[in-house]
Each structure stands twice: as C-alpha cells, then as structure tokens.
Amino acid sequence: MQATEAGRRRLVRFHHCRQDIYCFEVPPQCPFCGQGVGARRLEEAALSIDSPFVDGHREKCSFLLKPTQGTFLRDYDGHSDLHVGISSTHGTVYSYTALGVQRDGEGWEQSVSVPLLPPHAWALLNQWDKYLEDFCAAATWLPHRYEENLHNCYTFALAFINAVLRADGSGPLDKHEFTERFVLPRTRTASKYITLHRAVEAHGFHATAMQPAES
Numbered sequence: 182m183q184a185t186e187a188g189r190r191r192l193v194r195f196h197h198c199r200q201d202i203y204c205f206e207v208p209p210q211c212p213f214c215g216q217g218v219g220a221r222r223l224e225e226a227a228l229s230i231d232s233p234f235v236d237g238h239r240e241k242c243s244f245l246l247k248p249t250q251g252t253f254l255r256d257y258d259g260h261s262d263l264h265v266g267i268s269s270t271h272g273t274v275y276s277y278t279a280l281g282v283q284r285d286g287e288g289w290e291q292s293v294s295v296p297l298l299p300p301h302a303w304a305l306l307n308q309w310d311k312y313l314e315d316f317c318a319a320a321t322w323l324p325h326r327y328e329e330n331l332h333n334c335y336t337f338a339l340a341f342i343n344a345v346l347r348a349d350g351s352g353p354l355d356k357h358e359f360t361e362r363f364v365l366p367r368t369r370t371a372s373k374y375i376t377l378h379r380a381v382e383a384h385g386f387h388a389t390a391m392q393p394a395e396s
C-alpha cells in the first residue's frame with residue numbers, strides 16, 4: 182500500500198459544533214455533542230487532507246528531503262538532521278554521503294518533494310538521467326571530499342540543480358535563496374501535518390476552532 186507508506190493513514194476533516202475536527206475516519210457521532218454526524222449539510226461533509234509526503238521513488242526529476250534517520254511521521258522532531266537527494270526519471274534517488282554518491286532504489290518512500298522540471302520540458306526530461314550520471318562522475322563527489330557541514334548532500338543537490346539551470350540558460354540559485362523559496366514553505370507545511378497526524382494517532386481525533394469558510 183504505497184499511499185499508506187507515503188502519508189501513513191490519510192487524515193480527514195469535518196465540521197461540527199463550530200470545530201474543525203480531524204480524524205482518520207469520520208465517527209458515527211460527534212465527539213463533542215454526541216449527535217450523529219451526517220453530511221446533511223455541505224459544510225459537514227468530510228474533506229480529505231492532502232499529505233505533504235510523497236513516495237520519492239515515484240517522483241521524477243525532483244529534489245527530495247527526508248530525515249537522515251527514520252521517517253518524518255514517526256521520527257522527525259523539527260530539528261532532526263535531514264538528508265536530501267535528486268530523483269531520476271525511473272525511481273532512483275541520488276544523494277551524496279561520506280560514502281560517496283548513493284543510488285537508492287528504496288528508503289525515500291516518505292519524502293518532501295520539490296519538483297524541478299517545468300511541465301512539458303521534454304528535452305530536459307530526456308537528458309535528465311544522463312546529466313545526473315555525468316554529474317555524479319565528477320571527482321568533487323568522491324567519498325574523501327565529503328565534509329559534514331560544507332560539502333554535503335545539500336551541496337551536491339544544489340550544484341546539480343544549478344548545473345541544470347545553467348544548461349537551461351538560467352542563473353544559479355544560492356543555498357539561502359533555494360531554501361527560503363522552495364524548501365522552508367514545504368517543511369513548515371510538513372511540520373504542521375506531522376503535529377496533526379500524531380495528535381490524531383494519540384487521541385483518535387483533534388479539534389480546533391472552526392476556520393472561517395475557505396474561499
């Protein structure tokens with residue numbers, strides 16, 4: 182069950198008693214008032230919450246993040262070390278560690294993803310795996326060059342992204358800019374989702390004061 186591994190159990194939200202109530206399955210009765218929960222009114226209908234996690238082996242040409250140890254939902258505490266990589270067009274995730282370039286066929290099943298290719302960029306898509314292999318062959322990524330703080334998985338992924346941007350005629354992104362624009366918004370969403378998911382796992386449901394109707 183791939184979807185279950187990427188997001189574990191899917192969260193749903195329904196409204197009752199002026200609360201947004203999150204759970205894995207809508208209960209027959211509202212946990213606050215005990216009344217039957219039906220979708221009699223549209224606003225009471227349960228809505229499924231998108232998981233911020235994807236199976237990295239099914240994401241083509243993406244920048245991927247996951248905790249170095251364990252998984253986001255089970256182990257991430259907001260400060261844990263993260264490991265990043267780049268996916269190929271066929272499910273292999275390339276990353277750089279103290280052992281050199283790694284090509285993983287598994288282990289990235291619960292990742293945060295930043296897609297790197299605009300839709301319909303066929304030329305780039307066709308070249309992607311070759312770019313990636315050529316890039317990995319550089320002496321820069323030999324194991325002994327690895328340095329935990331200055332020459333690490335992030336250096337590798339960003340250098341690859343910049344090599345692709347250069348080939349595409351665009352300017353490079355620095356680490357700060359890439360992180361601010363593409364990574365932090367997603368890790369913030371992931372952190373909120375993890376908190377919610379764990380609360381529901383622990384208590385069966387989680388409620389917050391109802392937000393004004395979304396437009």
Ligand SMILES: [Zn+2]
Pocket residue numbers: 197198211212213214215216
């Ligand atoms: Zn109620």
